[in-house]
Amino acid sequence: xxxxxxxxxxxxxxxxxxxxxxxxxSTLSDTDNSASETAVAxxxxxxxxxxxxxxxxxxxxxxxxxxxxxxxxxxQGQVLPYRKAxxxxxxxxxxxxxxxxxxxxxxxxxxxxxLSADDRTVRLLQAKAVLRQRKSDLxxxxxxxxxxxxxxxxxxxxxxxxxxAEAELEQVRIELKNTRILAPFAGILEQRKLEIGDxxxxxxxxxTIVDDSQVLLVAQVSQRNLGCLQLGQQVSAELISxxxxxxxxxxxxxxxxxxxxxxxxxxxxxxxxxxxxxGLSVSLDxxxxxxxxxxxxxxxxxxxSDGGLAIKTLSSDRKVLTTPVSIVRSETDGVWVTGLPDKxxxxxxxxxxxxxxxxxxxxSVMNSPMVLxxxxxx
Numbered sequence: 391x392x393x394x395x396x397x398x399x400x401x402x403x404x405x406x407x408x409x410x411x412x413x414x415x416s417t418l419s420d421t422d423n424s425a426s427e428t429a430v431a432x433x434x435x436x437x438x439x440x441x442x443x444x445x446x447x448x449x450x451x452x453x454x455x456x457x458x459x460x461x462x463x464x465x466q467g468q469v470l471p472y473r474k475a476x477x478x479x480x481x482x483x484x485x486x487x488x489x490x491x492x493x494x495x496x497x498x499x500x501x502x503x504x505l506s507a508d509d510r511t512v513r514l515l516q517a518k519a520v521l522r523q524r525k526s527d528l529x530x531x532x533x534x535x536x537x538x539x540x541x542x543x544x545x546x547x548x549x550x551x552x553x554x555a556e557a558e559l560e561q562v563r564i565e566l567k568n569t570r571i572l573a574p575f576a577g578i579l580e581q582r583k584l585e586i587g588d589x590x591x592x593x594x595x596x597x598t599i600v601d602d603s604q605v606l607l608v609a610q611v612s613q614r615n616l617g618c619l620q621l622g623q624q625v626s627a628e629l630i631s632x633x634x635x636x637x638x639x640x641x642x643x644x645x646x647x648x649x650x651x652x653x654x655x656x657x658x659x660x661x662x663x664x665x666x667x668x669g670l671s672v673s674l675d676x677x678x679x680x681x682x683x684x685x686x687x688x689x690x691x692x693x694x695s696d697g698g699l700a701i702k703t704l705s706s707d708r709k710v711l712t713t714p715v716s717i718v719r720s721e722t723d724g725v726w727v728t729g730l731p732d733k734x735x736x737x738x739x740x741x742x743x744x745x746x747x748x749x750x751x752x753x754s755v756m757n758s759p760m761v762l763x764x765x766x767x768x
Contacts (some may be wrong), residue, residue: 484588510565
């Protein structure tokens with residue numbers, strides 16, 4: 391009897407524990423479901439509020455008026471001498487005089503180098519003597535022909551010999567002249583690699599003269615911009631050193647470069663002080679066209695459905711428009727664009743909340759004072 395009571399108590403305890411466990415699980419499940427439903431409801435409410443508020447986000451609008459500006463073409467180039475001549479010997483001989491030093495400024499026709507005369511002085515004396523003889527022979531033959539003692543052919547022959555003697559004399563004089571190498575124009579004696587006693591053969595290079603009285607700013611222009619340039623137009627430039635220059639477009643190539651397919655241009659710039667600009671890098675700034683444009687922040691640019699640049703504007707009936715634009719000039723604090731009407735209302739803040747075609751209520755539009763795009767740099 392005692393054992394039966396213990397067994398009954400054990401079975402009762404197991405059943406009680408099982409029932410209690412089921413109640414606990416049921417309670418936990420109900421609690422979790424309730425919390426989940428509450429979170430979903432709260433999220434839906436926040437999302438709905440956000441959507442409602444997004445459709446009424448205020449935007450800032452500025453009325454902008456286009457200004458006339460110069461579309462400018464900026465090219466990179468280098469400074470070259472206006473003229474540069476490599477002088478070559480026209481006679482043979484040893485160097486006997488070198489009056490100028492490399493790097494010195496020389497004037498036109500100044501002696502740069504003198505070669506030895508060698509036998510040219512003797513040949514000159516000989517040619518002069520032969521010439522006197524030929525003149526005497528001609529005079530005698532003409533006198534005898536006048537008396538009928540000489541045939542006319544003798545006179546003709548004497549005249550021919552006289553002409554040959556004159557030519558030989560002139561040839562020797564030219565050879566002697568060629569022993570003196572003179573500067574063809576004023577400039578800088580840039581190179582002269584000879585020394586006293588060096589032998590020079592005909593056609594050997596002896597000196598290089600650079601004319602720096604003015605310089606050429608040389609650059610390459612693309613095929614697209616070639617038609618915008620005109621000979622004689624003014625060009626501003628800036629050297630890599632920061633020096634500002636102004637010149638005149640003096641040359642536009644007729645044929646494009648075989649490799650780059652671009653065209654060489656040259657700008658002449660006076661250099662009366664002989665400053666050392668040759669070889670420096672230079673940036674050319676050329677005005678190619680005058681047009682109307684708006685100046686605005688680059689942050690307002692976006693991409694339209696075609697992948698091009700666009701600006702969001704607001705129409706008179708408060709509809710959002712996307713207008714394609716093109717950048718014609720970039721500056722450190724903004725860009726100049728074309729493609730907008732002369733007078734336009736540009737959305738400058740909050741444009742990301744609206745798409746083209748959206749209508750804005752009056753309360754959502756905050757108008758800024760009218761903005762003139764001009765910065766005074768035209």
